[in-house]
Structures are given as structure tokens and as C-alpha cells.
Amino acid sequence: MEIHIIKEILKANDQIAEANRAQLAAAEVFSVNLMASPGAGKTSLILATARALKGRLRLGVVEGDLASSIDAERVAEAGLPVVQINTGGSCHLDAPMLSSALRHLDMSRIDLLFIENVGNLVCPANFALGTDIAVVVASVPEGHDKPYKYPGMFTKASAVVINKSDVSQIFDFDTDYFLRGLRMVNTDAPVFMLSCKTSTGVDEWAEWLYARVRT
């Protein structure tokens, strides 16, 4: 009974995700479901990407948080159109939340839409939003064992970003160990090691994303 109901919820979510997908496609908006642990640097990656692609793509942002509008304020300060979703207690965004948010964005002015999910390396992976791709942001201080411990999230990734590369030495980050764990669950997602703080490696990621948007 319980499992049946959860399946129904997921089915309803998937139907709305498909409607989101159709709406975004019709508006020619490329969309990214950005997922990570709390504090991995999702907002920083959005802002670094916006700087790297300035004048080439028009970005928009949907911010998902349990509470507060801290991230939306940072994004708005950078001059990007943004909608904040507060989920209350919910540990992830879902397709109906995105559907509501899309109504508040002028899609004709956006080429690339980032949807920053709730900071959580588990639950967001289970709820489709209708985006073109899913990107997982790991970060060096979290440690190199994350793909082994959170396989579900990394399985779903179209690309993986490892942020805060500037502190790799301080944290003894073993990139090979991380990659071996990632390849056990995801054989082909490209990996971008970068630092949003220093901008090292951001261009390579931004060019990959640009190519995805333009093809």
C-alpha cells in the first residue's frame, strides 16, 4: 500500500516533469538540474559559469532551498533573472515546484536555465524535473569517497564537477580514487575539476556546457 502510493507520487511527478520538458523545449531553453551536498558550491558554479559565458548565453536561475533567499539574492546581485523556491521541509525539488517557478520567468530571455536543487546528495536524484541534463557538484573538502557512499546520485549525473580544486593539497584529495568510484556507477559522464574561487578550470566546463546548449 505504502509503496503503491509512493509509486503514484513518482508517476504524477514524472508526468509534470514531461510537461516541464515540453515547455522548456518549446521556449528553446536548455536546462540543468544542479545537485550537490550543502555548501559544495552550486551557487558559486552558476555565478562562475555566468561570468565565463557572458555575452554568449543568457542565463536564468531557479533556486531551491528549504528556507531563506540567500542564494537568490547572490544571483540577483549578479544581474541574473532568478526565482527562489522554499520547499519548507522537503529535501528535494520536484516537478510541480519547477512548473510553478517557470511561470515567474520570462523564458524568451533565457537560453540556459540552472535549477539549483536543495543541498542533499540523496533525495534530489529520485525526482525528475524535466531538465535536459543533471549535473552533480562534488567538492574537495567533502572527500574523495563520495561516489562510493552516494552511488545513486552519481549514477544519474550527465556531468560531474569537482569544485574547490584550489584546496586539493590541503585536503589530500585523491582524484584517482574519486574517479574509480565514479566509474563503478557512471562510465561516461565527463568530469571537470575546477575552482570557482580562482576560476581555474571553469572555462573548460563552460565550453562543454556551451556546446551542449548549442547542439
Added chain:
Amino acid sequence: MEIHIIKEILKANDQIAEANRAQLAAAEVFSVNLMASPGAGKTSLILATARALKGRLRLGVVEGDLASSIDAERVAEAGLPVVQINTGGSCHLDAPMLSSALRHLDMSRIDLLFIENVGNLVCPANFALGTDIAVVVASVPEGHDKPYKYPGMFTKASAVVINKSDVSQIFDFDTDYFLRGLRMVNTDAPVFMLSCKTSTGVDEWAEWLYARVRT
């Protein structure tokens, strides 16, 4: 209907949590539900605490992860009794999982039991385990805005540890801002800023915990 069922699950969980509480009290084991984001340093804090209290308290550990036994192996290498729970897909431990784990521990040899929850700053706060206290581990690289973004978790904390204090300057960590956010949702939890890597501040935390266990 849906909400009703979730309430029933929580009620069943709470009943088993009470049974765990009674079992732990009867065995004179003090228990800590340790919660944090992925990679904040929960396992490192357990190991640092074990070093600080060596010869004074006998520790035991229950490790909760979606997958892998990486943390349990680290704990076992340090010579502590440990049980690993793999939750599969579940984003948090629950009282029945702890109940099962307790059967595999010799409680007569443990004074202080750490239960390391799944790395997640949302879901674990909603499921009582039957522990004496709940401790939330934040970490400097995650940023100083976490209490504002994840109020539910910080509301439940009996104590808050801010780990990785050795990189506070590198990450421009604003402790006052963190504390203001924390005090909005939790007026009295003591806060311990420390580094498991350098051991700075660990003794103060360990002595506080020791006093809790012995009173």
C-alpha cells in the same frame, strides 16, 4: 490519506525509538545521534573523540551509509566496536535500523555509543532513534550560512560542532554570522569550533561530552 500514512510511519518509528531508549538506558549506554552534511567530518569527530577520551570511556559506533563500509573500516582500524548499516536508498537512519544494529553490539562493553547518521542535513532530523542527544556537525568549507538554510536540523541539535576550523581563514568563515543564524532557531545548544585534523578544540568538546555521559 498520504499524510495520514506518513504520520503512522513516524508513530511506529517513535515507538521503536522509545524501546531503543529504554534498552540503552538499561545497559547504561549514553548515545549520540551524529548528523551532518556529507563529508563534514562525522567519522573524524568520532575518532578524535575516542583519542581524547581514551582510558576514560569505552566507545562503540554504529555507522549509517547508503552504501559501502568505508567508515566502519576506519573505525574498526582504530580498535572500536562498530556495526555498519547500509540503508540502500534511504536518506536517513530510523529507529528499527538502530534496533537491529544494537543486537550486534555487546552493550556491557560500551559507555558511549555514537550513531553516525547518513550524510544529509535534512532528513535525519525527522526520525527519532532513541538517543540521549543529537549533535550536528557543520564544517567550515560548507559555509557560514547553513543554519539559515537548514533550520530544521539545527533546531534539533543538543550541541553543534563546527569542524575544519584550521581552514577558517582560507574559506573566510564568518563565525558570528553562523552563530546568529543558529541562535534564531536554537537558543541554548553549546557550540564547539574545532579541527579533527589538528586536534585544536577537540578536548573542550570531549570534556563537555564526558560530563554529559557521567551525569
